[in-house]
Amino acid sequence: MKFRSFTPPLRTLLGPGPSDVHPRVREAMGRPTIGHLDPEFIRMMDEVKQMLQYGFQTQNAMTFPVSAPGSAGMEACVANLVEPGDKIVVCQNGVFGRRLRENVVRVGGRPVTVDDAWGEPVDPQKLEDCLKANSDAKVVAFVHAETSTGVCSDAETLAAIAHRYGCFVLMDAVTSLGGIPVRIDDWRIDAVYSGSQKCLSCPPGLSPVSFSPRAVERIKSRKTHVTSWFLDLTLLMGYWGDGKRVYHHTAPVNALYGLHEALLMLTEEGIEQAWARHRRNHDALREGLEAIDVSFYVKPPFRLPHLNAVTVPRGIDDARVRERLLREYDLEIGAGLGDLVGKIFRIGLMGHSSNPKNVSYCLSALSEVLMDERRGSSSNRVLA
Numbered sequence: 001m002k003f004r005s006f007t008p009p010l011r012t013l014l015g016p017g018p019s020d021v022h023p024r025v026r027e028a029m030g031r032p033t034i035g036h037l038d039p040e041f042i043r044m045m046d047e048v049k050q051m052l053q054y055g056f057q058t059q060n061a062m063t064f065p066v067s068a069p070g071s072a073g074m075e076a077c078v079a080n081l082v083e084p085g086d087k088i089v090v091c092q093n094g095v096f097g098r099r100l101r102e103n104v105v106r107v108g109g110r111p112v113t114v115d116d117a118w119g120e121p122v123d124p125q126k127l128e129d130c131l132k133a134n135s136d137a138k139v140v141a142f143v144h145a146e147t148s149t150g151v152c153s154d155a156e157t158l159a160a161i162a163h164r165y166g167c168f169v170l171m172d173a174v175t176s177l178g179g180i181p182v183r184i185d186d187w188r189i190d191a192v193y194s195g196s197q198k199c200l201s202c203p204p205g206l207s208p209v210s211f212s213p214r215a216v217e218r219i220k221s222r223k224t225h226v227t228s229w230f231l232d233l234t235l236l237m238g239y240w241g242d243g244k245r246v247y248h249h250t251a252p253v254n255a256l257y258g259l260h261e262a263l264l265m266l267t268e269e270g271i272e273q274a275w276a277r278h279r280r281n282h283d284a285l286r287e288g289l290e291a292i293d294v295s296f297y298v299k300p301p302f303r304l305p306h307l308n309a310v311t312v313p314r315g316i317d318d319a320r321v322r323e324r325l326l327r328e329y330d331l332e333i334g335a336g337l338g339d340l341v342g343k344i345f346r347i348g349l350m351g352h353s354s355n356p357k358n359v360s361y362c363l364s365a366l367s368e369v370l371m372d373e374r375r376g377s378s379s380n381r382v383l384a
């Protein structure tokens with residue numbers, strides 16, 4: 001058989017994730033594998049938990065990475081917090097809000113949705129109206145940074161409203177963690193999940209989660225078992241909790257070395273500095289895009305600095321542009337999803353990818369391809 005080692009091309013990843021992995025993280029992942037119950041490994045796990053608490057700005061003891069990508073973190077939060085028959089308010093303004101609702105349905109919850117248009121944030125007034133009409137709702141779930149549209153919702157306000165109506169708060173922070181302020185304790189978020197491959201500069205495959213003490217109480221007093229054995233928090237606590245570690249599953253040892261290194265880099269940079277860096281590089285990108293007449297899809301106050309949704313210029317074939325950027329420039333940017341297919345590009349500046357060099361590279365590559373495409377389409381018209 002004619003198989004050979006796989007050598008990936010060297011790309012610049014400016015899509016919706018994964019983002020570029022820092023060489024320090026890659027190097028850490030190549031270190032020797034040790035046993036997942038080795039005392040040295042357990043010491044490292046404790047540091048991962050502490051550094052994740054810093055990342056999430058929380059004191060929650062139940063803060064750890066689920067051994068699977070962001071969608072598994074979503075499923076862990078929903079499966080543990082929701083019991084069959086529970087009424088759950090799900091805010092939907094993009095792909096990931098829809099996925100949250102689907103998860104609620106699958107664990108037997110009864111979703112009530114608060115719908116906002118794609119490209120708009122979740123409207124706090126609509127949430128309030130929905131909770132007034134559904135006083136028996138148990139949980140409010142929403143996406144902080146909707147990666148499918150590049151929109152940021154006001155997590156603090158949404159959580160405050162949910163608490164006023166006695167609900168638990170479940171938040172998707174997959175794209176926000178490390179890129180924009182996420183303050184789990186100040187905002188009183190009860191269950192949150194994230195992902196390793198967006199602003200944390202790791203490869204995909206891990207999902208940091210955090211549960212408040214009151215969420216843990218709710219989970220411990222469930223009347224029914226969590227249907228997923230793998231994601232059952234009461235079992236995971238035995239492995240990631242503070243007591244003696246007992247085998248649950250074999251943790252992805254080397255992936256966790258990578259997360260440890262990435263979180264170490266976050267503590268070295270400082271989380272506020274990381275947020276400021278994402279903001280600065282966004283500002284530079286925005287100025288450059290405006291200079292080449294590429295306009296933003298989202299209104300200024302709701303734009304994510306690290307996931308720039310821009311309108312595909314008229315007469316331009318978005319798939320061709322992305323294909324040329326990849327082939328000619330080794331540059332990946334994202335396409336629109338769902339309702340926005342063909343309408344937007346999504347330019348990510350997340351984690352290690354968020355730097356001035358990538359901003360200039362993206363601007364020059366995109367302007368050259370767009371100019372060339374415009375020239376091509378006008379000469380086609382002349383021929384036709």
Ligand SMILES: *Cc1c(COP(=O)(O)O)cnc(C)c1O
Binds near residue numbers: 071074148204
């Ligand atoms: C990427 C993403 C997810 C899913 O994470 P995966 O690692 O792809 O499973 C969920 N929510 C949001 C907001 C995301 O951006």
